[in-house]
Amino acid sequence: MTIAPDDARRSGSHVYRAMRDLVQSMDDTDTIPGKFEITQEGIVHDMMSxxxxxxxxxxxxxxxxxxxMPEEIVAHTGEPDVECQSEGIMRRPDVMVIAEADMETEGTFDPHTICAAIEVVSRxxxxxxxxxxxxxxxxxGLPIYAIFDPRTATGAVLTDIHPTPEGPRYATRKDFVYGEDVTIGDWTISTDDLPRYQD
Known part of the structure; x- marks a missing residue:
């Protein structure tokens, strides 16, 4: 579900700040299940527990x-969010590949410190x-985006950001099916034994 006004992308506006405050206050409570993020379209609430x-x-x-991966690089799960105030976007990938040294910060992560973002598709x-x-x-500016989809046992790795009339987009997409090895950045891992959603 997405809720927000049309001018959400104007990060310097009071609208973005209000949405950011709302998302952070929701994260501070355990009464509402799911995850809140800010996109160009506004606040997204993934209601999935x-x-x-x-x-x-x-x-x-x-x-x-x-x-x-080398010891100084980690596959981090959890908080904080990745935030780009200039675009009015605040996201929390399921897995963030980041140097441990770049985690030594107050507040949100700078997206330019993230080596790769990995998402497991929500049912x-x-x-x-x-x-x-x-x-x-x-x-x-996240250079690599890997998607794993337990609905279909497939996924994709997107790389090579390039300019388009609609804004920056990934130029390269490599699809895979579960059971194949997948390369994310400099690292190749197996997709054997990844679970699927049951109907």
Missing amino acids: PIGPHELTVLRLRKRLEKV SNPDNDWVSKVRDYPLI
Whole structure:
């Protein structure tokens, strides 16, 4: 579900600041399930409570990446958000590949410190991962975006940001199916035994 006014992208405006304050206040309470993010379209509320296949996929991806990455690079899950105030976008990827030293900051992460963003597609709101984030992530400069979809046991790795009339977009997309090895940046991991959603 998306809620917000048309001028949400104007990060310097009182509208963006009000949305940011609202999202942060919602994150501070455990009474509303799901996750809130700010996109160019406004506030997105993914109402999905974490479920087994989603969380297990996140866990396995994090562990597999950290086995092949140098010690100073981590596959971080959780807070804080990645924020680009100039574009009025605040997101929280399921997994963020980032140098541990770049985590030593107050507040949100600068998107230019993120090596890669990884999302596990939500069963309740797949367009958030396959459409909105495909638009937002190159706009804020995330160089690599990997998508894992437990609905279909497929995914894609998007790279090579380039300018287009609609704004920055990923130029390269490499699709994969579960069971194949997948390369994210400099690191290749297995997609064997990643869980699927059950109908």
